[in-house]
Amino acid sequence: MTTERTEDYLKAIDTVIEKKGYSQVKDIARFLNVSPSSVTGMFKKLTKEGYINYEKYGGVTLTPEGKKLARSTKEKYSVLHEFLILLGVDEVTADDDACKMEHAVTLQTLEKLTKFSEFVNSKEEMPKFFLHFKEFCEKGEISDCKKKDKTISLDKQTRKACK
Known part of the structure; x- marks a missing residue:
C-alpha cells in the first residue's frame, strides 16, 4: 500500500x-x-x-x-474537488480538503461521488434540492413545505406533510 x-x-x-x-x-x-x-x-x-x-x-x-498511481490520485482529487465546489465550499478550502481526502476515499465512494456529480452536472438547471440546500446553508433553517411544492425536508415530520 x-x-x-x-x-x-x-x-x-x-x-x-x-x-x-x-x-x-x-x-x-x-x-x-x-x-x-x-x-x-x-x-x-x-x-x-x-x-x-x-x-x-x-x-x-x-x-x-x-x-x-499518479493519474488515479489526480482523478480522486478532481472528483472530490468538484463535489466540494458543488456543495458550495470555497475554492481554497475545497483544494485543501480534496488533497487530504484523496488519500482516504474508497473506490466505492469515489464512484458514487463521480456519478452524483455527473448527474447534477447533466441538468440544464440546478436541481431544486440544491437551491433548498443553499438556502439551508445560508439561513440555517429548512423552508416550510407546501404540499404543491413537494419539497422534501430533512426531518421526518415535514417529509410526511409533503406527501
Whole structure:
C-alpha cells in the first residue's frame, strides 16, 4: 500500500512533466515546498519501489506503474474537488480538503461521488434540492413545505406533510 507522501510526490511529478515536459529535483522541491534533499531522498525510495526512473543530477520520469498511481490520485482529487465546489465550499478550502481526502476515499465512494456529480452536472438547471440546500446553508433553517411544492425536508415530520 502506498503512503500519502508517495501519492503526493507522484502527482507532483506528473503535474510538472505535463506543464514543462520534464521534471527535476528542483521543480518538485518548489512544487511541494520542500527541500531539494528531501526530494532526492524520496526519489531514491520511489525508484526502489518502481514508481520512477531517476538519474542523479538529471531528470525524473514516471514508470507505467508510477503514472497509473499518479493519474488515479489526480482523478480522486478532481472528483472530490468538484463535489466540494458543488456543495458550495470555497475554492481554497475545497483544494485543501480534496488533497487530504484523496488519500482516504474508497473506490466505492469515489464512484458514487463521480456519478452524483455527473448527474447534477447533466441538468440544464440546478436541481431544486440544491437551491433548498443553499438556502439551508445560508439561513440555517429548512423552508416550510407546501404540499404543491413537494419539497422534501430533512426531518421526518415535514417529509410526511409533503406527501
